[in-house]
Amino acid sequence: MTAAADRTFSISELAQEFDVTTRAIRFYESEGLLTPERQGQRRIYSRRDRVRLMLTLRGKRIGLSLQEIRELFELYDAANNDEPQLMKFVDILTRREQQLTQQMQDIQLVLREIGQLKAQCEHWMEKRSGGLPD
Amino acid sequence: MTAAADRTFSISELAQEFDVTTRAIRFYESEGLLTPERQGQRRIYSRRDRVRLMLTLRGKRIGLSLQEIRELFELYDAANNDEPQLMKFVDILTRREQQLTQQMQDIQLVLREIGQLKAQCEHWMEKRSGGLPD
DNA sequence: GTTCCAGTTTACGTTAACGTAATCTATGCT
DNA sequence: AGCATAGATTACGTTAACGTAAACTGGAAC
Secondary structure (H helix, E strand, O other), X not given: OOOOOOOOEOHHHHHHHHOOOHHHHHHHHHOOOOOOEEEOOEEEEOHHHHHHHHHHHHHHHOOOOHHHHHHXXXXXXXXXXXXXXXXXXXXXXXXXXXXXXXXXXXXXXHHHHHHHHHHHHHHHHHHHHHOOOO | OOOOOOOOEOHHHHHHHHOOOHHHHHHHHHOOOOOOEEEOOEEEEOHHHHHHHHHHHHHHHOOOOHXXXXXXXXXXXXXXXXXHHHHHHHHHHHHHHHHHHHHHHHHHHHHXXXXXXXXXXXXXXXXXXXXXXX
């Protein structure tokens, strides 16, 4: 049933799509973030691998290290474990949650300052271009 | 007038207050982010230096490099220059603005996922502690 | 005086996240 | 067969942001 939803990708396809180098992708694998299959020697990426790459890049954008990203993957995968494991999971998530909230506040502050500065600049520039003597 | 608003700080006072090492503070100076005065050999930090340290740490929290932070300081200081300079300024700010907006979106996504995961975990844990046979 | 103590300088070490060759392999095309 | 092309492996190089250690200084306290 549901024929051929099992699309696969080459390394350079993924590299192109997400604008990263093949080197980076192989590096992520060596760090345990991706686990592509092999056809002989060549890596062959599933849709799952593709999603993991997306998540990896998103994690990076918000300032997670590759290690942390991998830990989250592992926890996510094995989160039907025992209770202490779950506690640890919740703990990590809570901490990160607080960091991110702080980070958002910082960013909002900076965005406001940036807005003001830009307004200032444009104000200055208008003045100058308006007040030129012949 | 306005007597003694000119408070100064030692390096370890600042280190304590902001929870960074003295090494880091000296390093920021070597990178041109701080310019404390000297009493003989010792560094003596003004309120201005203190503000700059705050801004530096805030910049770091939102993922700016020390170089970028210094550039912003320099631009901020000398932003009454000529028009090309102002244009460059606005340009940098705009780019950073876009990055930060993107970053905020990412963070909000992750925060939602974290919320869901935590709810799941707590749900599981309730179930277990509730359904124990004697 | 000497012993702390905070501070300074100098310099080498470290981690993360790849970049950059160099060399080798497999395969499809002509 | 010969060549181009994409991919693989191995290994050394690089940058940022400090850490860490060693050795020195200058005043304060005993």
